[in-house]
Amino acid sequence: MNKLLLCLLVITNFYITQAQKVSDYTIAVHFFPEDAQMWGYPVANKSFMKGQAKVEFSALDDEVLTFYLHGELKIDSITSNHTTLEYNSEKIFYDIDYSNVGLKTTITSHAAITDHTLTVYYSGFMNPSRARSLSDYMRINKAEGVFLRGFYYSLWFPVFQKSDTADDDYEVNFKQIQVKLPKAYHAAVTGKLLGETIEDDIYTAIWQPGKIKLSDIQCTAKPFEILSRDNIFVYYTDDRQSGENIIDFTQKLKQLFYSNFRNVQNAAALYIIEMPEYGNISSQNVIGISSDLYKGFNTDLFSQLTIAHELVHPYVTIPIAKDNPFSALVVEGFPSYFHLYGLTKISNHTKDFDLKRYMQRVEKSYLAKKETGKDRRGNKLPPEKPILEITFDEIGLYKDVFILSDRANLFLYHLWREMGEAQYDQFLKALFQFDSIDYDKFAGLVIQYLPNYGDNLHLWLNTTDYPDSLRVK
Numbered sequence: 001m002n003k004l005l006l007c008l009l010v011i012t013n014f015y016i017t018q019a020q021k022v023s024d025y026t027i028a029v030h031f032f033p034e035d036a037q038m039w040g041y042p043v044a045n046k047s048f049m050k051g052q053a054k055v056e057f058s059a060l061d062d063e064v065l066t067f068y069l070h071g072e073l074k075i076d077s078i079t080s081n082h083t084t085l086e087y088n089s090e091k092i093f094y095d096i097d098y099s100n101v102g103l104k105t106t107i108t109s110h111a112a113i114t115d116h117t118l119t120v121y122y123s124g125f126m127n128p129s130r131a132r133s134l135s136d137y138m139r140i141n142k143a144e145g146v147f148l149r150g151f152y153y154s155l156w157f158p159v160f161q162k163s164d165t166a167d168d169d170y171e172v173n174f175k176q177i178q179v180k181l182p183k184a185y186h187a188a189v190t191g192k193l194l195g196e197t198i199e200d201d202i203y204t205a206i207w208q209p210g211k212i213k214l215s216d217i218q219c220t221a222k223p224f225e226i227l228s229r230d231n232i233f234v235y236y237t238d239d240r241q242s243g244e245n246i247i248d249f250t251q252k253l254k255q256l257f258y259s260n261f262r263n264v265q266n267a268a269a270l271y272i273i274e275m276p277e278y279g280n281i282s283s284q285n286v287i288g289i290s291s292d293l294y295k296g297f298n299t300d301l302f303s304q305l306t307i308a309h310e311l312v313h314p315y316v317t318i319p320i321a322k323d324n325p326f327s328a329l330v331v332e333g334f335p336s337y338f339h340l341y342g343l344t345k346i347s348n349h350t351k352d353f354d355l356k357r358y359m360q361r362v363e364k365s366y367l368a369k370k371e372t373g374k375d376r377r378g379n380k381l382p383p384e385k386p387i388l389e390i391t392f393d394e395i396g397l398y399k400d401v402f403i404l405s406d407r408a409n410l411f412l413y414h415l416w417r418e419m420g421e422a423q424y425d426q427f428l429k430a431l432f433q434f435d436s437i438d439y440d441k442f443a444g445l446v447i448q449y450l451p452n453y454g455d456n457l458h459l460w461l462n463t464t465d466y467p468d469s470l471r472v473k
């Protein structure tokens with residue numbers, strides 16, 4: 001191969017692998033599930049949206065900017081600093097949109113982007129599609145409402161990420177998402193609801209998701225009824241009693257967390273949304289429960305665990321710096337176990353939730369992951385490493401996947417078994433009074449309750465060993 005060709009290949013390859021990462025989004029979308037005729041679109045008037053996304057990059061190289069949207073949408077214009085930018089759009093196969101079709105847009109007048117910021121104006125339809133799977137219920141539909149998930153599902157705002165690099169689900173600061181709808185609707189996005197107003201028969205909700213993964217942004221809207229108590233909101237269709245049951249359950253957990261762990265006032269709001277079939281999705285403080293499970297909530301462990309997990313975070317935290325080796329354990333390891341423990345306590349160790357059986361399953365999957373380096377679906381896992389070697393920046397990589405969701409749980413469960421419940425509860429109460437944490441301080445507290453546990457503690461936290469003595473018996 002001649003040198004020039006090789007060089008060209010290297011350069012092309014560089015452009016392909018260098019995805020341009022967005023630092024901030026400010027999005028305004030207007031959904032017209034009732035009437036789209038006013039926009040003169042040729043298709044039926046049952047599904048429509050119009051969007052505007054201001055996109056900021058931390059830096060822009062001289063590379064070509066390409067972004068993707070759901071395939072039924074089209075670009076109306078793209079501007080940067082009052083200049084209209086040139087672009088080309090084409091429909092492509094794009095397997096991280098629920099319809100498998102994406103609108104690929106390439107900005108050709110890149111030099112005009114002077115302040116790292118551009119605004120994309122777009123509009124179009126989002127019809128249901130069964131191209132991928134039954135759980136792809138995304139749509140903007142007059143009869144049903146607006147059901148949109150972020151990255152991997154329905155690209156309802158421009159995403160600067162090719163489909164074959166889809167695992168790069170990075171965090172972006174979503175400064176604001178404004179949603180407009182006909183007045184009977186309510187919309188739930190993610191994060192903080194800054195306000196809802198109705199003016200000229202148009203409903204407007206402003207949400208502030210903050211720094212969050214692309215896949216954690218969702219938008220659900222319907223003429224929902226809303227029930228709320230104690231900062232817990234239930235958006236439901238017509239079954240008020242099930243909503244009351246969910247709030248009762250959530251309040252009970254909140255009280256338990258408050259008295260058993262750190263006694264903080266949890267001011268963060270939790271939104272629980274009745275979703276269509278297959279709608280069991282949660283992104284941070286917005287929890288979707290599919291309609292059948294919503295009605296059978298009291299016996300649905302999965303929905304209960306999801307709520308418990310999102311709720312537990314502020315009660316099991318310790319102030320911690322990013323470079324502290326305990327940061328991953330504290331930020332996602334503790335919450336991934338203590339919601340289980342909380343559920344065990346409020347169900348009074350009844351068969352409703354059997355922690356031991358649950359932990360046996362966790363152990364089994366942990367051992368399989370250790371052995372194969374892959375998860376159940378065959379996806380490659382991040383490298384195995386000791387709990388205290390997972391850095392703050394790697395939390396997203398490990399949480400709900402490996403180590404933080406299994407080894408950390410097995411460790412905290414082992415302490416419970418070794419101490420016995422009464423002692424363990426005292427230990428936790430003391431732990432969550434900590435205003436800082438390091439190895440000696442943490443070990444000191446454990447040793448107060450389990451004087452001979454020093455070697456085990458070292459094994460759990462500083463190694464990847466899993467000897468027989470640590471197993472769930």
Ligand SMILES: [Zn+2]
Nearest residue numbers: 309313332335
């Ligand atoms: Zn979490």
